[in-house]
Amino acid sequence: MSRDASDDGDIEDPVELGVQLLARLEAPELPLPAVIDRIETITTHPETTRAILEAAERRGHISRDGETVTTAGGQFLSFESEVVTKEGDFECQRCGASISTGYFMQLEAGEHGPFGSSCIKKVTGRE
Structure with a gap:
């Protein structure tokens, strides 16, 4: 949801x-x-x-x-440990697309997501 x-x-x-x-x-x-x-x-x-x-x-x-x-840079998210994927029925938090694999950022303030594979790159500034 x-x-x-x-x-x-x-x-x-x-x-x-x-x-x-x-x-x-x-x-x-x-x-x-x-x-x-x-x-x-x-x-x-x-x-x-x-x-x-x-x-x-x-x-x-x-x-x-x-x-x-x-x-300021220097504190990039590690895609191995701080961005996790979950399978399910999700809606991308950025673009609203229906996705079956959601990418979630693990931040100290909480989990943020889900995002699709291209939107997670946009949100983290990798693209």
Whole structure:
């Protein structure tokens, strides 16, 4: 069963989950809309999105210069231990596609997913 990304009520702390997601991005630099695309896998609430960006910047995980976001890097997710796959009947958290293999990120703030094989690369900044 998938979670509606616009309803972050079932996430214990969406801001912390979002900050941890941004801290683990692999791309050294992304346009702000691409960063927001990743945050929208957690929430679409503007206030929560803003809180995630501000907290990630305050903690030194990202820096913003206009429409460009630079990541601190160095804390990439290990696809062997921190991204797990599960078989089942899922809906991709990013694109909404029906998937039978879901990729889930194991972050300290909680599990985040499921994502399809191409969306997990987008969300982690590998693509």
